[in-house]
Amino acid sequence: MQKILTAQATEGMVLAREVEAPDGRVLCGKGTVLTSSLILRLQQMDIPSVTVDGHPLEVAGELTIEAELQAIEARSSRVTSTPPLMYIKKKIMERAVAARHA
Amino acid sequence: MEEEKRQKFRQALRDVKNLPTLPAVVMKLTKMAEDPDVTTEQMGRVISKDHILGAKLLKLVNSAFYGFPQRISSLQSAIILLGFSVIKSLIISASIFEFMEDNDRELWEHSLGCAVVCNVLARRLAVSDPEEISTAGLIHDIGKVAIKMELAQEYREIEAMVHDRGISMREAETEVLGFNHAEVGGWLAKTWNLPSKLVEPVAMHHNPAGAKKEKLAAAIVHVGDIIIRGMGLGHGEDIWVPALAQSAWQLLKLTAADLDEILLEVEEKLWEVKGFSLDIMAEFEAKAD
Numbered sequence A: 001m002q003k004i005l006t007a008q009a010t011e012g013m014v015l016a017r018e019v020e021a022p023d024g025r026v027l028c029g030k031g032t033v034l035t036s037s038l039i040l041r042l043q044q045m046d047i048p049s050v051t052v053d054g055h056p057l058e059v060a061g062e063l064t065i066e067a068e069l070q071a072i073e074a075r076s077s078r079v080t081s082t083p084p085l086m087y088i089k090k091k092i093m094e095r096a097v098a099a100r101h102a
Numbered sequence B: 001m002e003e004e005k006r007q008k009f010r011q012a013l014r015d016v017k018n019l020p021t022l023p024a025v026v027m028k029l030t031k032m033a034e035d036p037d038v039t040t041e042q043m044g045r046v047i048s049k050d051h052i053l054g055a056k057l058l059k060l061v062n063s064a065f066y067g068f069p070q071r072i073s074s075l076q077s078a079i080i081l082l083g084f085s086v087i088k089s090l091i092i093s094a095s096i097f098e099f100m101e102d103n104d105r106e107l108w109e110h111s112l113g114c115a116v117v118c119n120v121l122a123r124r125l126a127v128s129d130p131e132e133i134s135t136a137g138l139i140h141d142i143g144k145v146a147i148k149m150e151l152a153q154e155y156r157e158i159e160a161m162v163h164d165r166g167i168s169m170r171e172a173e174t175e176v177l178g179f180n181h182a183e184v185g186g187w188l189a190k191t192w193n194l195p196s197k198l199v200e201p202v203a204m205h206h207n208p209a210g211a212k213k214e215k216l217a218a219a220i221v222h223v224g225d226i227i228i229r230g231m232g233l234g235h236g237e238d239i240w241v242p243a244l245a246q247s248a249w250q251l252l253k254l255t256a257a258d259l260d261e262i263l264l265e266v267e268e269k270l271w272e273v274k275g276f277s278l279d280i281m282a283e284f285e286a287k288a289d
Helices: A036-044 A065-075 A083-101 B003-015 B024-034 B040-048 B051-061 B075-082 B084-103 B105-124 B130-139 B142-150 B152-165 B169-177 B181-191 B196-203 B215-230 B246-252 B256-288
Strands: A002-005 A026-028 A049-052
Touching (some): A065 B215, A083 B256, B003 B142, B003 B181, B040 B051, B051 B075, B051 B084, B075 B084, B084 B196, B105 B130, B105 B215, B105 B256, B130 B196, B130 B215, B142 B152, B142 B181, B152 B169, B169 B181, B196 B215, B215 B246
Antiparallel strands (some): A002 A049
């Protein structure tokens, strides 16, 4: 899933999370397929961002999963003898992999 | 390091000439807070005279790092819910982070992220004032902002050392200045008369064993900084997860199962924080149009 600006949304994208109005009211549910009229309405209501399924937008500078795992490995490289931090590292890697498939 | 030079740097940071001056409203509120006859309603009115400040405060108060289940729509209830010292440090952060949003987006996101982790940890450990700990997380690196603003040349030198020698930012700071950003943040927080619940975690976030009164708060911010760096929201070329202080870790008594849940919860809340930055981006684009 990916969080994008409402201005970047296009028809056919599927909501991965419900969209809430600033007052907390739910405007559309998870699983809703975006249409151009719906996107327009969200923009008119000043909803700044939505979360959609998959990873439809390429973000400049975003890493491939291999590079991301390498980066996690690199930043943990000075605490390899601290068991709790190695556990956290392992979990973060698992979540990174899972996030790409969700 | 000659003591003289060190004193000079210290003085420059203490004077904080370039830091946004504390809004007059903080002074006024501090006075009001000491007066037992002043109501929170009156204080709320003083803040809301500055519309931008009022709006910013409510946005911060309602963001993921405080995790209130319902929306807080008035400054008065924000003061009651969060307490005066949190509101005060939020007003200070709002003015300081204004600089960061434009000049150092990465540090801003690292700070927001750290506040989120601190909030999740504080709630799980059922501390009595999770909002103060989140706030400590939000301002923990405020010393970096001060160094960057007041000692720009030395800051560049520090960055170059991190780049060339692969050392951590705080090691480079100690070499160049004779002290690190955590200590600077502690001085600033003290100068602003923030309570020790905020001063100690900021000053001791790399050395939580040094905390005297607020050991648990310091331990939470220390671990919060480590976790958010592990998750990739770090700052600058000092990419490394900092060393974990055993004493702090033992104080938190977290199990593997706790950690699993904490990471999930943080990830969930970070989505909202990402939205926070996206909101800012959207505002920025709207202004540019």
